[in-house]
Amino acid sequence: MSTVSSSTLSGVEAAQAEVLSKSNLAVRELVLNRPKKYNALNLNMVRAMTPELQAWEKSDLAKIILLKSCGGKAFCAGGDVKTVVDLAEDGDPNATKFFEDEYQLDHLIATLETPFVAIMDGITMGGGVGLSVHAPFRIATENTLFSMPETAIGFLPEVGGSFFLSRLDGQLGVYLGLTGKRLEATDVFYSGVATHYVPSSRIPALEARLSELENATHDIVNQAIEEFSAELDNEPTFSLSGETRKVIDHCFKYDTVGEIVAALEKEPETEFTKETLDLLKSMSPTSLKVTLQQIRNGASLSLAQCFKMEYHLVQKFLQGHDFKEGVTATLVTRSKPNWVPNQLSDVDDSKIKQTYFDAPSPLRLEMLTSRDFKKYPHRKYMLPSEEDIKRVVTGEAADVGNYALNRRQVLDHLLRERQGKQGLKQKVSEVLDRKTVENKKDGETLKWVY
Template sequence: MVAICHRMTILQKILGCSLQRHQSLVPLVRRMCSSGPDVLLEDIGNKGLITLNRPKALNALNLGMVRTIYPKLQEWENNKSLVIIKGVGEKAFCAGGDVRSITEGGKKGDPITKDFFREEYYLNCLIGTLEIPYIALLDGITMGGGVGLSVHGMFRIATERSLFAMPETAIGLFPDVGGSHFLPRIGGNLGMYLALTGHRLKGRDVLKAGVATHVCDAVKLPELEDTLLKLENPYPEDVSEVLNDFHNAATFEKDKDFSLKPFLPQIEECFSADSVEGIIDRLQKDGSEWALKNLSILSKMSPTSLKVTHEQITRGADLTLQECLAMEYRLTQRCCEDHDFYEGVRATLIDKDNSPHWQPAILADVTKEKLAHYFSPLAADRELTL
């Protein structure tokens, strides 16, 4: 209870205003509405349902959505037995944070560069410490900010339409939203591989990589949702039993091996190097088609992002979620003060020429001093305190 009250105090301090909550919406609207508020919140008996409602933007997470979800999730932790989160439409659970708005605001000196990441990370932390079952239905694209809305929760359900990735090194950022906590814990250096290359996992691979906890046929998701909502005062083991039933009944890709299985020994060997240069050297020595493909991928990423990401994942292996988020907040602020984040978003999302001009342009020019600056503490009043 003390922790919950502390979270509310933090949010009130951030917003500087009283907290507004959306009214509950009827189930018909829940299933059919694709307009209206960016996020729909429903009180369904002793259950809570969050629906991300920006289908045209692939349910990308913006600051308003964070400010809507956070206080409701705090409230529900006190009076609900479980929470389900999903996205509208069949294309995406949540394709990431609205980084275009962040960079556009950053150029104008808008405080969104501070506020968005700070408040998003408070939400990530709340999800990771929630005392009731939190079930994320990862139907469709789940990247960046969408990973933060799901991966720290108790249950993550993948479907045949699931597409997971942390592609931030391609836009001059790094795998944030607690990426430094969950990625190094995947094992076999697979997390480092996913973080640096932005490799995409599809369907049942999301489960086999350890990101999802269960799978479910997409057509069965409404039935799964209704079954969960009909549980009376469920404990986590009751939720797990329901999820196991749908998991065991899932038919898609049932006999298909993990797509990365043939490369796991190479991933473990090459991506265990103690530097990005070391990884590249091992890939060059490997010389296989797989290695050459990954060398080509890495050559397109921001050199600064690659080095920051490698250090971030290395450090995160020994940190708590709260410590990881505090570290990552520092990194976001350094990215927003630098060049590559703005250039990466321009090249990928605005002009879409996919030809970013990174500064510096090569790994050798990302000095130890520059890397140390990224990880150095912010001014005391700017630090993220969880």
């Protein structure tokens, strides 16, 4: 492990110090090693990781790829946006180059055939989310703190946010993308951002177990991680469930930010609605409106198409006012940003579409691989989605049959299908409480409430 200050090294050497590459039997590890900067991602780090991953993908000796941090508070607290804004202000093409290379890396991780495990043990925001959220295995611990806080700095939740946020249950993704709400520990797992929840004290033993796997298929890697997953009976339930979730789905279903705010204002005032309105009113109005459109568009796009849309949008933000203002106010002057325009009502929806989405940008994004998808190919390793649960209740799932099921039968079916996955009982029970009623004819079988 290098102890030389990166400021004294060449670009390549600095990147090697900031990203460590290790071999542990059949496992190949990338270790983010910039702890004083919360492992914030920069261009050198991206350029160090991409060729390593490409080489390991071709190697018969690399059976599993593992991404983690060197320790401390953060897995990766985001991209180095201050440097990016400074480069953009100077007209330096490396401002857009950072996003180009970052998105290519994120897409490469998402489409690797080699099983890829991201250990999100600490703060995971922005660029750190891009490195992990599209991977087949995403491990949260009690130290994980997830957020996409970009609207607070006059930016947008990119790194594939338009893809993964639009595929979370109900309107959760829209809520998280607009408000930048932080999720911690088990919440990261129950939301669908993480695929597994493993206590940090078990991580070293899990890493040792992964290194010993001889035939490391995705199924076998999943089984190994499940062996170390936490028993969740005594852990907190999902904080955004129940009545809170009903409010999220009711208020964030609209296609304009104005309607979302109006819906929240009509709700009975609670701590949740007050916090949510306060968050929305503090964000860049332009960012909010672009973000909502971005997530709605992303629902029907492939992952590569989402990255290309975001690269186009990023170029618009680098030319605009709010991104620079938000980064400067948040990271430099520690003051309240002065958004332009500073009111939602002053941001014309049709102009947003015309300026940010329809008008062309000079640069196009090309991926490093032609692999692509519209649904995560390894989603069977996650908790079942609300849609998965609905299909079992309604009989649409392939192997359920044409008869109505009771609560126990729905739960047993999904436990068999997901091989007794930890956390499944808790999630399915919450969804059934919120989205089903008992059939009046027999008082036992379930009907889905639309």
